[in-house]
Amino acid sequence: MWIYEKKLEYPVNIKTPNPKLAMAIISQLGGPDGELGASQRYLSQRYGMPYPKVAGLLTDIGTEELAHLEIVSAIVYQLTRNISIEDIKKSGFEPYYVDHTTGIYPQAASGMPFTAKSFQSKGDSITDLFEDMAAEQKARTTYDNLLRLIDDPDVRDPIKFLREREVVHFQRFGEALGVVQDELDSKNFYAYNPQFDR
Amino acid sequence: MSDMANLLRNVQTAEFALVEANLFLDMHPADQNALDYFRKYQQIYEKAVEAYTTAYGPLTAMQYTGGRWKWTDGPFPWEQAANA
Numbered sequence: 001m002w003i004y005e006k007k008l009e010y011p012v013n014i015k016t017p018n019p020k021l022a023m024a025i026i027s028q029l030g031g032p033d034g035e036l037g038a039s040q041r042y043l044s045q046r047y048g049m050p051y052p053k054v055a056g057l058l059t060d061i062g063t064e065e066l067a068h069l070e071i072v073s074a075i076v077y078q079l080t081r082n083i084s085i086e087d088i089k090k091s092g093f094e095p096y097y098v099d100h101t102t103g104i105y106p107q108a109a110s111g112m113p114f115t116a117k118s119f120q121s122k123g124d125s126i127t128d129l130f131e132d133m134a135a136e137q138k139a140r141t142t143y144d145n146l147l148r149l150i151d152d153p154d155v156r157d158p159i160k161f162l163r164e165r166e167v168v169h170f171q172r173f174g175e176a177l178g179v180v181q182d183e184l185d186s187k188n189f190y191a192y193n194p195q196f197d198r
Numbered sequence: 199m200s201d202m203a204n205l206l207r208n209v210q211t212a213e214f215a216l217v218e219a220n221l222f223l224d225m226h227p228a229d230q231n232a233l234d235y236f237r238k239y240q241q242i243y244e245k246a247v248e249a250y251t252t253a254y255g256p257l258t259a260m261q262y263t264g265g266r267w268k269w270t271d272g273p274f275p276w277e278q279a280a281n282a
Binding site: 003004005006007008009010011012013014015053056057060061064070073074077078081168169172175176179 | 203207210213214218222226227256259269274
């Protein structure tokens with residue numbers, strides 16, 4: 001189970017709203033490489049993972065992704081707080097506003113709603129861990145793309161924190177892949193699924 | 199920064215050290231330096247939580263200590279007021 005802790009993992013304190021920027025950053029909430037997909041990917045994959053260390057890691061990283069979902073949501077919330085209809089028209093925020101006003105909804109920057117199609121739970125430890133490593137890199141690239149669009153240091157600061165966590169998670173998943181490979185016969189890494197073949 | 203945000207920052211800093219060491223220990227459970235590091239920040243974390251919750255109320259509903267139910271008091275974590 002999970003118990004809510006009434007705090008962000010990393011503080012978000014944005015003084016100047018910027019709805020246009022919110023529409024880009026929201027991709028890390030509900031986009032193809034966003035935090036919602038990340039959390040569901042790891043928390044779904046862990047059930048069949050036959051190595052306890054790796055099942056534990058998937059649980060812990062999946063849980064941290066839920067905290068990141070909250071940070072991205074807080075950024076989008078603060079960037080769209082107290083904005084006027086003039087701000088909405090000037091910033092090109094109309095497409096989001098018409099469907100969600102300033103409510104927080106998991107979607108990509110393109111407007112596509114969150115979809116589970118952006119991740120897999122393949123039921124094969126090696127396959128899933130390679131996906132997880134790629135996922136961390138894709139999220140890191142997305143944060144790099146966002147940082148090129150953002151000037152406000154109040155917004156850059158939590159985005160840089162989130163970017164750094166992608167790098168650490170990539171490192172830990174790489175070690176987890178090593179744990180799984182050490183358990184297998186090196187001649188048949190890809191001919192044997194430790195979650196299915198007995 | 200407000201006193202509330204400052205005390206919360208102490209919790210966040212210590213908890214982050216624990217989150218990071220937690221992931222490392224998942225993959226390196228016998229690393230003595232990491233185990234010592236975790237113990238050290240556990241103590242700092244416990245003190246920081248105590249200081250915050252005594253002054254500003256619980257961070258989890260389980261930390262209720264009697265009296266008025268403060269759990270649903272604002273500001274909520276996503277609001278600027280909780281972070282400024």
